Amino acid sequence: GIQVEQSPPDLILQEGANSTLRCNFSDSVNNLQWFHQNPWGQLINLFYIPSGTKQNGRLSATTVATERYSLLYISSSQTTDSGVYFCAAPPVSGTYKYIFGTGTRLKVLA
Amino acid sequence: NAGVMQNPRHLVRRRGQEARLRCSPMKGHSHVYWYRQLPEEGLKFMVYLQKENIIDESGMPKERFSAEFPKEGPSILRIQQVVRGDSAAYFCASSPFGTANQPQHFGDGTRLSIL
Numbered sequence: 001g002i003q004v005e006q007s008p009p010d011l012i013l014q015e016g017a018n019s020t021l022r023c024n025f026s027d028s029v030n031n032l033q034w035f036h037q038n039p040w041g042q043l044i045n046l047f048y049i050p051s052g053t054k055q056n057g058r059l060s061a062t063t064v065a066t067e068r069y070s071l072l073y074i075s076s077s078q079t080t081d082s083g084v085y086f087c088a089a090p091p092v093s094g095t096y097k098y099i100f101g102t103g104t105r106l107k108v109l110a
Numbered sequence: 111n112a113g114v115m116q117n118p119r120h121l122v123r124r125r126g127q128e129a130r131l132r133c134s135p136m137k138g139h140s141h142v143y144w145y146r147q148l149p150e151e152g153l154k155f156m157v158y159l160q161k162e163n164i165i166d167e168s169g170m171p172k173e174r175f176s177a178e179f180p181k182e183g184p185s186i187l188r189i190q191q192v193v194r195g196d197s198a199a200y201f202c203a204s205s206p207f208g209t210a211n212q213p214q215h216f217g218d219g220t221r222l223s224i225l
Contacts, residue, residue, distance in 0.1 A: 043201060086153070096208055096209070098143075
């Protein structure tokens with residue numbers, strides 16, 4: 001089945017720094033979502049981005065479906081950005097079954 | 111808030127008891143998906159339901175686990191005779207249609223702890 005790999009697995013930033021998180025997938029996908037799981041365990045949808053680029057405040061995401069990767073950019077990071085970032089995608093053959101990556105654990109220091 | 115509602119947020123059970131987790135999808139959504147997140151891991155698909163139908167339960171353990179989505183009321187994930195290994199966060203998601211060309215909207219999850 002499809003493999004979804006995220007890098008880096010762990011990231012520590014100083015407040016105000018920028019970062020790029022990467023999501024690689026081994027097979028063609030119909031869509032892709034980025035999530036932030038906050039320290040309380042809530043899963044917050046950041047982007048639905050099957051292709052192209054989207055921006056929402058300090059966050060932006062780019063998916064290049066033909067090359068099977070997606071990037072999440074966090075600019076001017078804040079302590080509230082801490083948590084785990086997941087990408088998830090359903091393979092073309094599996095339609096609705098989201099396959100989640102193992103996540104990037106981000107800690108932003110004040 | 112018209113989002114996906116899950117309850118309870120936290121559930122504690124002793125080994126051998128039953129756990130019932132509820133999920134009310136977003137308004138207008140008739141497709142529900144359950145995922146399980148073990149500690150320090152990503153979410154894994156368990157089951158996909160439409161109203162009154164189980165479409166795909168390939169990710170569900172064969173024993174002790176069952177799911178339903180009745181015509182009226184929330185979707186229920188039921189775990190019988192719970193064991194310590196069932197301790198996890200259980201997330202429900204919903205979508206208006208059962209295709210991949212749309213986002214799935216996730217609830218806040220139910221954290222199940224087994225004593």
